[in-house]
Amino acid sequence: MVIVFDADKSIENGFNVVYEIAEHGLCAFNLLKNLKKNHKSLPIEDSFNKCARAYTPMEFEYYIRQLEQLSSSMRHELEAVGRHKWARASFRRKRYQVITTNISESMNSSLKEQRELPIYLADQHEFEVHHCKEQFVVNILNRACSCRQWDLDLIPCSHACIALSIRNLNLHLYTDKFYHVSNLINLYKKGTHSIDSVNQIRNTHQGGKDEILPPQVKSPVGRPKKKRFTSFLEKKATVRCNRGGKKGHNRRFCKEPI
Template identity: 30%
Template sequence: MMQMIQVKKAGMAKYNGEICPNIHDKLEKLKMESRNCFATWCGQLEFEVDHFQRRYIVDLSTRTCSCRRWDLSGLPCSHGISVIQINLEQSEAYVHEYYSKSRYLDTYAFTIHPVPDMHKYEECGQKLNPLEAKKLTGRPKKLRNRQADEPRNPHKASRKSINVTCAKCLQKGHNQRSCKNKLHPKSKMRSTSGQSSQPVSTPTPTLTLTTNILS
């Protein structure tokens, strides 16, 4: 930055024009386009300009054109340049002063002073401690927020394209946790629920008494 400012300042100081060279080139192109414009004097400094089956109003007193290009850029448009030439004036006189050489030099008038090497820094004995990290509420995020135009990972399956099927009612769009429908006859949950609902019979021990009849 220090070198760039001085180079631009020295280059513009050698320039002999009144407006910046890039703006001068744009103005010359607009002069070439103004050859297709035909201006008609309406009185005072107001003109009517015909340009390719369109009509524009140019007022030199306010430096405006109905195409709005002159108002937005500060450069006279091709319609305004055709009017300026009919009025026997120079187009450079109607360029905004923002593009002038003097304003350019004012922009780069300041100087960035050189900085000494680190071995000449004076130690003050103070240290800057890092800020205390505040723990936010909620579960911390593990994934960062992707940009709108950022592609997704092609090697990882997305859950958005998976259509969930309920194991209870065999309908799509929900799972068995939020299902409020009846149990489907072909559901696998029927066999598991049927086995768990039937009571398990356990054999009861029988005591057999043997008696010896003595004859």
């Protein structure tokens, strides 16, 4: 993308935020008007226009030397602006023959009546949500957000909630059915069927032993553990005596005098 506009600093600041990747081109007509303010008596218009529209660096150099003959500071002033912004020969992308913003004036005059027409959204499903100096793209149709919370948890994230509220849509309808009470009820709606005894079950085993037994394991020494083994990352709770108030033992093993 290439955007051509005048040297207004506010436009340039907004351009750098919204269109970071696009190329910035200066309007040659506005640049010429600024040059004329400093060189009112000099006939620079013809040489400048040819310099801005030159396709090759050699042709550009020829016309900028003509400007230097009119004023020795001309090259320095134009280089300070940034040659790649206004000179076609130094432009880093495709310029599409757009050197000035004069076409915008023609469009503004032809669109006077159309400006009063109502505005409708081009896309009813995709939104850009700004939050804490970050921006997120929400697609209601695909039930997705660039933060990926909606994609993974299947519950609308905060960005999706904003987009849904703008469209006056019900948040519950965009929550996955997994979380609905009706889904939990349906899971246990059917009863659990009873099974026959092991002796009455038909054996479908084709070979080997008919009887399937549990694996033979040796029971460890000591009382069986009832609690799971904790990870080394988990913090272990410290016992505190409710009689003496010290840590490391309970009331039963407290040695403090009564």
